[in-house]
Amino acid sequence: DTEVTQTPKHLVMGMTNKKSLKCEQHMGHRAMYWYKQKAKKPPELMFVYSYEKLSINESVPSRFSPECPNSSLLNLHLHALQPEDSALYLCASSQGSGGGETQYFGPGTRLLVL
Amino acid sequence: GEDVEQSLFLSVREGDSSVINCTYTDSSSTYLYWYKQEPGAGLQLLTYIFSNMDMKQDQRLTVLLNKKDKHLSLRIADTQTGDSAIYFCAVGTSGGSYIPTFGRGTSLIVHP
Numbered sequence: 001d002t003e004v005t006q007t008p009k010h011l012v013m014g015m016t017n018k019k020s021l022k023c024e025q026h027m028g029h030r031a032m033y034w035y036k037q038k039a040k041k042p043p044e045l046m047f048v049y050s051y052e053k054l055s056i057n058e059s060v061p062s063r064f065s066p067e068c069p070n071s072s073l074l075n076l077h078l079h080a081l082q083p084e085d086s087a088l089y090l091c092a093s094s095q096g097s098g099g100g101e102t103q104y105f106g107p108g109t110r111l112l113v114l
Numbered sequence: 115g116e117d118v119e120q121s122l123f124l125s126v127r128e129g130d131s132s133v134i135n136c137t138y139t140d141s142s143s144t145y146l147y148w149y150k151q152e153p154g155a156g157l158q159l160l161t162y163i164f165s166n167m168d169m170k171q172d173q174r175l176t177v178l179l180n181k182k183d184k185h186l187s188l189r190i191a192d193t194q195t196g197d198s199a200i201y202f203c204a205v206g207t208s209g210g211s212y213i214p215t216f217g218r219g220t221s222l223i224v225h226p
Binding site for chain 1: 145147149154155156157158159162200202204213214216217218219221
């Protein structure tokens with residue numbers, strides 16, 4: 001099973017709302033990632049968790065707050081977002097994060113900020 | 115850092131072969147991936163090749179790697195309308211954190 005699941009599939013939120021995106025994998029992978037993807041663009045890395053610890057934060061604004069409750073789950077908490085944050089948010093996982101690890105992506109959450 | 119380039123569009127007729135090209139700049143790149151993204155969907159890993167290989171074939175897909183020119187290609191034989199998607203090349207190196215660099219993606223349009 002090489003499946004990464006994400007919920008919700010779609011999310012519409014106002015600029016004052018607080019919401020969370022969820023990602024889950026049961027492949028025993030120890031690295032998990034959040035990416036942001038705008039239309040017709042490649043995914044842009046936001047965060048990397050390795051063994052449940054945040055290892056990379058690509059200078060993401062604090063209105064995005066990641067959380068890794070356990071090795072199978074990854075959340076992205078959203079607060080006071082801006083319309084330009086509307087995008088497809090992709091979660092990925094890999095066996096480890098030591099180089100050469102194949103990433104498996106979820107289907108994404110399409111976020112619209114009004 | 116690594117720079118990965120792809121042409122933006124490719125249009126082919128159904129039944130023909132498609133060749134999507136990718137170039138990269140870091141000669142220490144070790145792991146090279148092809149992902150497919152259909153409209154509104156996530157990225158699906160299609161295939162990958164390691165730098166100690168020149169070619170990899172998987173059913174209708176053939177990956178060719180020219181390390182000297184730092185050029186990677188994906189050939190899709192007997193292209194079907196269901197192959198219409200954006201194809202991303204991603205390149206990574208061994209050691210340290212594995213963060214692949216993605217190309218901009220090639221939109222493949224298959225017409226009857």
